[in-house]
């Protein structure tokens with residue numbers, strides 16, 4: 518096994534607060550081990566355009582407290598084709614990059630898996646606000662995103678209470694209801710709609726709102742995940758069915774930005790250093806995970822074959838809490 522001399526790092530898919538902490542840890546750990554580090558800008562799209570820069574210890578100074586990713590990110594259809602992947606692997610080789618760390622979500626890991634098959638040593642770091650990666654209990658950015666959403670819903674509650682209204686709040690999560698679930702438990706709400714429980718009964722939600730109103734509750738919150746969507750239409754239906762003035766708020770990309778929490782900075786830094794250690798050991802096609810209080814790694818094939826549902830116990834708690 519020959520030692521890796523140059524590694525690359527890229528961020529891909531939706532950005533997530535804490536990605537910069539991971540980049541900083543990767544650059545400094547690798548340089549400390551005598552390796553060179555190259556940053557690939559704009560994810561796989563930038564790789565295919567050869568947008569590659571040299572990184573040194575100073576280039577990652579003062580980035581940890583910034584949201585987003587200093588390497589930019591993108592989604593790239595071309596990279597989903599075998600031709601795109603072969604071109605990407607060749608560009609990495611042309612730049613002397615023998616090991617690649619991919620910070621992103623499940624889609625990004627599929628790209629890393631393909632590059633591993635083409636002889637590039639790859640390591641994935643879970644970076645997504647959605648928390649929708651099955652092999653890990655933690656993904657970079659979820660903690661910051663959910664705290665942003667919780668703070669926003671607290672504010673919506675103030676005005677909803679003053680006007681004695683019902684508020685539908687749509688949070689991010691295309692295929693995943695974790696942000697919604699945490700908000701329902703952290704903020705308190707009359708109901709939650711998430712893609713994992715797509716068979717929800719709208720009449721039950723209306724009945725809960727009406728029953729809570731009859732018991733004296735003067736405002737109502739419904740947390741709706743993006744994967745269910747259509748919040749404005751839902752608001753109209755609830756208003757008609759209950760007679761309670763109802764407004765919809767879509768929180769949107771505010772949840773993806775902002776100053777990363779301490780947890781996101783520390784866990785992302787740990788995962789970044791761990792990824793470099795794996796490359797040093799000659800590992801490839803691995804993804805880093807946080808399980809039962811430990812940082813561990815899985816084969817990417819195994820990680821991608823796992824499925825993640827919603828935490829049923831947390832969901833049960835959220836159901837019990839709608840009681841007024």
Ligand SMILES: Nc1ncnc2c1ncn2[C@@H]1O[C@H](COP(=O)(O)OP(=O)(O)OP(=O)(O)O)[C@@H](O)[C@H]1O
Pocket residue numbers: 529530531532561562591592593594596597598621622623624625626627628629631644645646647
């Ligand atoms: N099957 C695949 N093969 C190769 N590359 C892929 C594949 N699926 C996705 N990718 C690459 O990964 C990129 C990011 O994937 P995706 O848009 O699913 O985001 P993600 O990494 O899951 O992050 P998030 O869901 O948090 O935004 C895609 O634009 C594409 O370039």
Ligand SMILES: O=P(O)(O)OC[C@H]1O[C@](O)(CO)[C@@H](O)[C@@H]1O
Pocket residue numbers: 530531532645646647689690691692743773
């Ligand atoms: O910013 P974009 O590309 O529209 O992506 C939005 C998606 O990305 C995520 O924020 C995850 O990164 C999802 O929750 C959301 O559905």
Ligand SMILES: [Mg+2]
Pocket residue numbers: 530622623624645649
């Ligand atoms: Mg994803």
